[in-house]
Amino acid sequence: MARIIVIDDDRQFVELAIMILRKSGYEVVSAFDCAEGSRKVLAADPDVIILDLMIGGLSQGFDLAGEIRRNGKTARIPLILLTMVGRREGKMDSIWISRDQFITKPVKPELLLEAVDRALERKGS
Numbered sequence: 151m152a153r154i155i156v157i158d159d160d161r162q163f164v165e166l167a168i169m170i171l172r173k174s175g176y177e178v179v180s181a182f183d184c185a186e187g188s189r190k191v192l193a194a195d196p197d198v199i200i201l202d203l204m205i206g207g208l209s210q211g212f213d214l215a216g217e218i219r220r221n222g223k224t225a226r227i228p229l230i231l232l233t234m235v236g237r238r239e240g241k242m243d244s245i246w247i248s249r250d251q252f253i254t255k256p257v258k259p260e261l262l263l264e265a266v267d268r269a270l271e272r273k274g275s
Contacts, residue, residue: 151175154196157205158202200266201214204232
């Protein structure tokens with residue numbers, strides 16, 4: 151069973167994501183801020199990370215994504231990055247790699263599941 155961590159400060163979204171993902175057979179871990187998310191990513195050894203880029207302010211999600219990419223233990227874990235706007239250009243572009251996906255909120259359940267499936271396929275290849 152694949153383990154997914156959802157990191158988002160929107161508790162309503164996290165609860166919905168947990169319900170959708172568990173119904174589809176995934177083990178789900180959640181975190182509601184970047185510090186908790188960072189600790190849980192290291193402890194849970196997830197197969198996929200779903201991360202809100204706007205968590206806690208304008209750059210905290212981007213900072214956590216960069217931290218995940220720079221850590222040798224977590225660098226290869228696929229990221230599904232949630233945003234209210236299109237892809238942000240700038241200083242973080244060098245860390246985005248082909249297995250990272252951007253999804254605009256609000257997220258339809260079927261799109262979330264498709265993104266997780268794609269992330270798991272890419273991780274396996």
